[in-house]
Amino acid sequence: MSEVLVPYGDTRGDAMVQVSFTLPMAHSKVAEGAAAQLANKMGMDPALVVHAKPLGPDHTFFVVYGRVNHVVDPSQVVVVERDYPLLSPKEVNAAIKRHLRRRLTVVGACIGTDAHTVGIDAILNIKGFAGEKGLEYYRELKVVNLGAQVAVPQLVERAREEKADVVLVSQVVTQRDAHLLNTREMSAAFRESYPSDKRPLLVVGGPRFDEMMADELGVDRIFGRGTTPGEVASFITSRLAPPRSTT
Amino acid sequence: MTGKLDLDPRTVRHARSLARKAGRPIVTMAKKHTTVSVERATLRLAGLGGADEEGTPWVNRLVDVVRADLDDRGGLEHGVALPVWDALLRGEGDDLLTLAQKAAAGSVTFRLPEGKDATRARAAARKQVDAGLRSVDARRRERERLIGRHGDAPRQPWIYLIVATGDIHEDIPQAQQAAREGADVIAVIRSTGQSLLDFVPEGATREGFAGTYATQENFRLMRAALDDSSKELGRYIRLTNYASGLCMPEIAVLAGLERLDMMLNDSMYGILFRDINPVRTFVDQRFSRQVHARAGIIINTGEDNYLTTADAVEAAHTVTTSQLLNEYFAKEAGLEDWQLGLGHAFEIDPAIPDSFRMELAHALLAREIFPKAPLKWMPPTRHMTGDVFHGNLLDGFFNLAGALTGQGILLVGMMTEAVVTPWLSDRDVALQNVRYVLDAAGSLHEDFHPAPDGLIATRARHVLGESIELLDRIVDDGMLDAIADGTFGLMKRPADAGRGLDGVAVKSDAYYNPASEALDAPPKAAR
Numbered sequence: 001m002s003e004v005l006v007p008y009g010d011t012r013g014d015a016m017v018q019v020s021f022t023l024p025m026a027h028s029k030v031a032e033g034a035a036a037q038l039a040n041k042m043g044m045d046p047a048l049v050v051h052a053k054p055l056g057p058d059h060t061f062f063v064v065y066g067r068v069n070h071v072v073d074p075s076q077v078v079v080v081e082r083d084y085p086l087l088s089p090k091e092v093n094a095a096i097k098r099h100l101r102r103r104l105t106v107v108g109a110c111i112g113t114d115a116h117t118v119g120i121d122a123i124l125n126i127k128g129f130a131g132e133k134g135l136e137y138y139r140e141l142k143v144v145n146l147g148a149q150v151a152v153p154q155l156v157e158r159a160r161e162e163k164a165d166v167v168l169v170s171q172v173v174t175q176r177d178a179h180l181l182n183t184r185e186m187s188a189a190f191r192e193s194y195p196s197d198k199r200p201l202l203v204v205g206g207p208r209f210d211e212m213m214a215d216e217l218g219v220d221r222i223f224g225r226g227t228t229p230g231e232v233a234s235f236i237t238s239r240l241a242p243p244r245s246t247t
Numbered sequence: 248m249t250g251k252l253d254l255d256p257r258t259v260r261h262a263r264s265l266a267r268k269a270g271r272p273i274v275t276m277a278k279k280h281t282t283v284s285v286e287r288a289t290l291r292l293a294g295l296g297g298a299d300e301e302g303t304p305w306v307n308r309l310v311d312v313v314r315a316d317l318d319d320r321g322g323l324e325h326g327v328a329l330p331v332w333d334a335l336l337r338g339e340g341d342d343l344l345t346l347a348q349k350a351a352a353g354s355v356t357f358r359l360p361e362g363k364d365a366t367r368a369r370a371a372a373r374k375q376v377d378a379g380l381r382s383v384d385a386r387r388r389e390r391e392r393l394i395g396r397h398g399d400a401p402r403q404p405w406i407y408l409i410v411a412t413g414d415i416h417e418d419i420p421q422a423q424q425a426a427r428e429g430a431d432v433i434a435v436i437r438s439t440g441q442s443l444l445d446f447v448p449e450g451a452t453r454e455g456f457a458g459t460y461a462t463q464e465n466f467r468l469m470r471a472a473l474d475d476s477s478k479e480l481g482r483y484i485r486l487t488n489y490a491s492g493l494c495m496p497e498i499a500v501l502a503g504l505e506r507l508d509m510m511l512n513d514s515m516y517g518i519l520f521r522d523i524n525p526v527r528t529f530v531d532q533r534f535s536r537q538v539h540a541r542a543g544i545i546i547n548t549g550e551d552n553y554l555t556t557a558d559a560v561e562a563a564h565t566v567t568t569s570q571l572l573n574e575y576f577a578k579e580a581g582l583e584d585w586q587l588g589l590g591h592a593f594e595i596d597p598a599i600p601d602s603f604r605m606e607l608a609h610a611l612l613a614r615e616i617f618p619k620a621p622l623k624w625m626p627p628t629r630h631m632t633g634d635v636f637h638g639n640l641l642d643g644f645f646n647l648a649g650a651l652t653g654q655g656i657l658l659v660g661m662m663t664e665a666v667v668t669p670w671l672s673d674r675d676v677a678l679q680n681v682r683y684v685l686d687a688a689g690s691l692h693e694d695f696h697p698a699p700d701g702l703i704a705t706r707a708r709h710v711l712g713e714s715i716e717l718l719d720r721i722v723d724d725g726m727l728d729a730i731a732d733g734t735f736g737l738m739k740r741p742a743d744a745g746r747g748l749d750g751v752a753v754k755s756d757a758y759y760n761p762a763s764e765a766l767d768a769p770p771k772a773a774r
Contacts, residue, residue: 022672053675056424061672118440118456127520129439131628131664133555136522145522147746 004071017044020063027054035062043070084238086230089138092237096140099241100165106135106236107159107200108168109146112182117148119170119205123229132230141233152182152189160193164200166236171206179206180217187218201239203232252608252615252707253699259616262711265718266571269726274579276727277533280526281758283445283750285534286310286327288496289762291504292379293372295343296463298449305347306497307446312350316357323752325359326760328372333360336367343375359757369759376761380541383503387543390506393474394483400431401482402689404624404649404657406681411436411668413455415465419472424671426476426484429678432509432656434487435469437461442492442521443746447501457668461488461498466505485509490535491516491549493523493747499535503542509588509656510539513549514576515569519735520552524745525727536580537766546582547656548573551592551625553735559594559629563609564713565735566591570613571718572726574620581766584619588656592625593645601702603644608706610652611697616711624649626660638662639680646684651695657681 009016019039025031032049039047044066051063087095096104108120122129124145126136136143144162146155159167169186171179183204190199205223214222221235237243287306298304313330314322331346339355340346349355360368400406408430410421415435422433438455441448451468452460459465466488473484485508490498495512502510514532517523539546550566550573557565570589577587591613595602613622626645631638642660649657659681663673697703721729733739 020672022670055671055675056427059671061675117443118438121440121443125521127552131631 004073006071007068015067015069016065017068018063018065019044020061022055022059022061024059026057027052027060031060032062035060035064039064039066043068045069084235085243087234087237087243089133089230089233091243092138092233093140095237095241095243100140103140103142104165104236104240105142105144105162106166106168107144107146107155107162107164108170109150109155109158110148110170110172111150111152111155111186112171112178117170119172119207120145120147120168123168123170123205123227123232128229130226130228132228134229135233137229138233152186155186156189156193159190159200165240166201166203168232169202169204171204171209179208180213183217183219191218201236203235205232250615251696252611252704254612254615254708254711258711258715262567262571262616262715262718263575265715265722266568266575269718269721269729270572270575270579273529273726274533274576276526277530279754280530281323281326281752281754281760282496282527282530282747283307283310283314283323284494284496284531285760285763286323287494288500288534288538289326289328289376289760290331290343291497291500292383292762293343293375294379295347296449297344299348299351302449304446304449305344305351308351309343309347312353312355313357317359320359321752321755323750324755325757326754328376328761329360329365329368329757329759330357332368332372332375333358333364336364336371365757365759369761372759373761373764377765379500379504380762380765383500383538383542386503386506387541390483390508390543393477397477397483398481399483400485402685403621404654404685405431405485405621406678407432407434407487407623407656407658408674408678409434409436409658409669411458413438413457413459414453415451415459415468416453418459419469422469423472423476425674426473426480428675429682430484430659431482432485432487433469433473434509434658435459435461435465437489442489442517442523445493445747445750447494447497461501463501463505466501466507470505470507487511487547490539492521493517493527493531493750495528495531495535496538499538499542499544502544503538507544509545509547511549512536512539512546513552513590514573515730515735516549516552518730518740518745520549522740522745524748524751525730525740525742527745527747527751530751532576533580534763534766536577536582537763540581540583540586541766543586545586545588545621546577547588547623548590550590551594551623554592554594555629559592559596560599560605563605563710564717566609567612567616567710567714568717568721569735570617571714574617584617585621587617587620588623589613589617589620590623590625593627593641593648593660594625594629597627597630597641603648604702605706606644606648607651607697608703609710610648610654611703612707612710614652614654615707621655623656623658624654625658626664628664631660631662631664633666635662635666638664639676642677643680643684646681647688650685650688651692653692 006015007017032052035049036047047066053061055061108124124143125134128134135141202219203221204219207225209222211222211224290306313327408425410418412418436458438458438460448460448462451464477483487509489511517528518525550569553565627641639662659677661669661673661677727742731741
């Protein structure tokens with residue numbers, strides 16, 4: 001028998017939780033009742049509306065405490081594990097330094113007619129994205145950002161010139177599945193011009209990609225919407241310079 | 248407020264003179280160059296707006312054709328004013344828009360006029376660009392009139408709030424609500440990456456990436472909405488946008504024409520954080536700041552960015568150094584002390600002992616070096632973790648540091664920083680935090696006198712000393728080489744690389760630009 005749990009307020013088994021939310025209605029007795037009703041529907045009973053504050057004429061903010069009637073069963077929890085550890089920039093730098101004894105070169109581009117560099121810039125520019133610095137910030141990464149509308153042959157040529165360890169391609173425009181066609185063309189071109197064991201790691205990203213399609217498109221990894229530079233850096237490191245295990 | 252740190256005035260003067268020494272060769276270099284964006288800004292001042300059906304602005308079209316036509320004579324190096332107004336005088340188009348349309352269709356050929364033709368073209372260009380500058384002057388007077396009528400922000404620091412939905416028609420009600428809740432300044436964050444576009448998008452926009460495009464129409468719509476709010480609330484609500492990037496001069500012109508009140512305009516942000524070519528940046532920056540000076544706009548500089556990439560204790564002196572350089576470039580471009588919203592931020596790791604005392608030291612140092620500037624105080628972001636309760640406490644200390652050190656512009660920190668874009672309730676909690684601190688301790692600076700040999704004063708003097716050492720190195724190396732060597736923000740940015748370099752040209756002897764001519768002239772007392 002697995003053990004089920006309820007939230008802990010100040011006594012084991014009290015099942016107390018606290019939530020806050022805003023309802024789009026003026027503050028009134030009815031509004032407070034509505035907040036209690038929402039809390040009831042969330043499984044809180046009794047629900048105590050401890051704070052209600054008007055936010056302008058049309059909204060009210062609530063803080064509600066109450067006993068929740070749900071239980072959780074940790075043995076039933078399914079977690080999709082990321083297949084690489086998330087590393088800090090310091091850990092990335094240290095791993096690369098130890099493994100490669102040189103800087104790791106990343107060549108990035110938007111290929112085809114795509115002029116939207118927002119994705120590649122968010123990952124590569126030091127300015128970064130979502131509070132994380134871009135790959136330029138990593139001391140041990142050498143970043144070559146080719147920008148927008150790079151032709152595939154040009155990308156392959158620059159990757160060879162720079163001895164790229166990783167090629168990062170961003171595709172935002174998806175009209176007539178352009179992102180899929182471009183990616184297939186790109187991966188085919190790299191397979192053609194490199195022996196299979198020398199080929200750089202191919203990583204593509206964009207808001208409309210299905211992360212499961214990497215094999216089908218002939219690339220090593222696909223990153224979808226909301227990917228941060230730290231995730232990309234961690235992935236690259238885990239593949240090319242796996243940090244020493246702690247055992 | 249001054250004299251709390253016992254700074255030696257000679258040391259401060261020395262730091263300023265080093266900044267001047269480091270910056271002067273950059274100004275000399277900037278004066279010798281023009282850029283596509285400076286030329287497009289000049290055409291915008293002359294009244295050319297709008298875009299073709301593909302969304303390419305007419306100013307881009309016209310500048311590109313002129314440059315191509317004069318390719319064998321140096322392209323951009325003479326400026327576009329002479330060839331453009333020469334073509335108008337030759338009857339190639341009735342006005343700039345017609346000329347741009349015909350140029351795009353390939354039915355006009357531009358030449359570099361000489362002799363009397365050149366004199367006539369110069370006069371015509373000057374007349375039309377002057378009219379644009381007079382509209383900027385009129386908008387400035389209008390701002391002064393509206394502040395007189397509605398009243399100014401009730402106290403300092405001004406409370407600065409951000410909206411960023413991506414849709415200007417969503418931004419407007421949010422901005423108006425924020426003003427009702429107490430914001431004195433509304434900033435509309437731009438779409439990610441707009442700073443890398445080599446054109447200014449056109450029209451009202453409803454789709455952006457984590458922000459809303461800066462366009463002339465979006466500026467106009469938001470300013471009009473906040474004019475309504477100013478009337479409703481009985482205080483003038485200021486509007487802020489961002490000039491930094493490849494189109495600094497043009498966005499500065501649009502801000503002047505649409506009566507924006509503050510603009511983010513950093514001397515090195517584009518170089519360091521966006522890999523824009525250093526020469527392009529310094530040329531564009533100087534012109535854009537001259538326009539801001541004329542428009543009575545307060546600039547905000549971007550020193551907070553250094554602390555988001557480097558450690559806030561180790562890199563504290565890079566902030567001071569950058570503030571001194573930003574001040575020099577700003578004053579050289581004609582901006583006055585009250586227009587210098589020099590940036591800095593509350594980014595020290597809260598786990599470090601005495602972190603708050605060090606924050607006070609850094610904030611007070613900026614206050615005392617720049618006693619007349621409305622400093623821009625930026626909230627914690629690096630150490631906001633998603634623990635919203637701790638985040639709210641940290642924001643409270645940030646607000647307290649702002650009140651204790653007399654900051655001029657306080658960007659309201661959100662406890663949900665790094666979690667979500669601010670919710671309605673987040674903004675309310677954040678403003679409640681600011682109001683509580685300012686009401687409870689807004690005048691505490693009157694009683695706050697750090698011990699002369701205490702940690703705060705010692706730390707401030709130490710940072711100033713480090714800043715002088717760094718300025719010394721920059722003067723020795725030359726600023727462009729210092730930037731190329733990675734002296735700032737860890738980034739190496741050589742002068743012959745980076746975005747937008749192909750849009751830079753050395754001015755020829757024949758170069759003429761009526762906007763630069765007017766902006767370089769000493770200010771008239773009558774204005």
